[in-house]
Each structure stands twice: as C-alpha cells, then as structure tokens.
Amino acid sequence: METKIRTEHAEKAGGNNGRSALATPSGLSTLTPAGDQRLNRGPAELIERMQDLQEAHGFLPETLLRDLARELEVAPIEVYRVASFYRAFSLKPKGRHLITLCNGTACHVRGSSALVETLRVQLGIGPRQTSEDGRFTVQTVNCLGACALGPIAVVDGQYHHHVNPAKLRALIRGLDEDGE
C-alpha cells in the first residue's frame, strides 16, 4: 500500500478535521453578495481559489489572502475563518517533509497516539508544528479511509500501513539520510 499519491488527497481526506467534505464554517454560505456574479458559486469558489494558492505556495501567505478577499469582495476576516477551519490550509510555511498521522478512531485504538509521541521525541514537535530547521511538519487527521490497515502514516505523500513506533522511526531516519 506504500503507493505514491498526491499529498492533496491526504489533506482532503482529513482536511477539515474529520467533518464532512461539505462542512463549512458557520455563516460561510452568507459570503455571496447579492447580485455579484463573480461569487455566485459562493464558498466553493473561495475555497477553490485558496486551494490554488496553497498548492502554489505550500501555505497561504497573508498578503495573497488579503488580495483574494479584495478581489472577491469578501471581508478578510471571513477568508481567515475559512483558512483556519480547514486543516488542509496552512497560514504558515510547512516543512520540506510533511508527516501526516491518522488519529481517527480505528487508528487510535491501534496505537496512533504512540506515533504522535514518537515524533515528539524524535523531532521535538507535535501536531500542527514545524521543526525550527524547517525540515519537518507534523499534522494529524481524523481518517484517511483505510481504517483496516491502521495505524496509517503518510510521509511526503506516501502511505504506510500498520505503522508502529519502530517503523516510523525508520521512515524518519530514511528522510534524515536524504540529507534534505
């Protein structure tokens, strides 16, 4: 199952903290100003544009969010609300290596908490943190859709199943040996 896939998929799978893919921050459906054709797709257009920015830059730079808010005629606070609602969005640059641990129920009962602790010890960072040297970012999601194979870890877009602390340490060592 260690199949290379796009990180985007993993992010979308857990991108909103396990909520439905259709879930949006409360009040977001009111973003569309009456009669404004540019926003008649409402929240979907805002989110798509933010996804494009995230893909292009690896995170959502503040200046570009302000530009987007101005262009779509949406209050900047609403844009920030969307950015902070979805885990797939990041307001800070991510590390060169992205480690995503599934902490959904099935993975949790199979020991995913021990994986979080393993990274705390090995890298000195917890979920939603980036190492000071900019090499690693750790994030957790609530289900990656492969519960029977858990715990699941996604390292730089590559899925790993039945992960335990020893296997995770070996994966991190492999990244260390890359020297990146």
Ligand code: FES
């Ligand atoms: S709970 Fe981890 S893949 Fe579903």
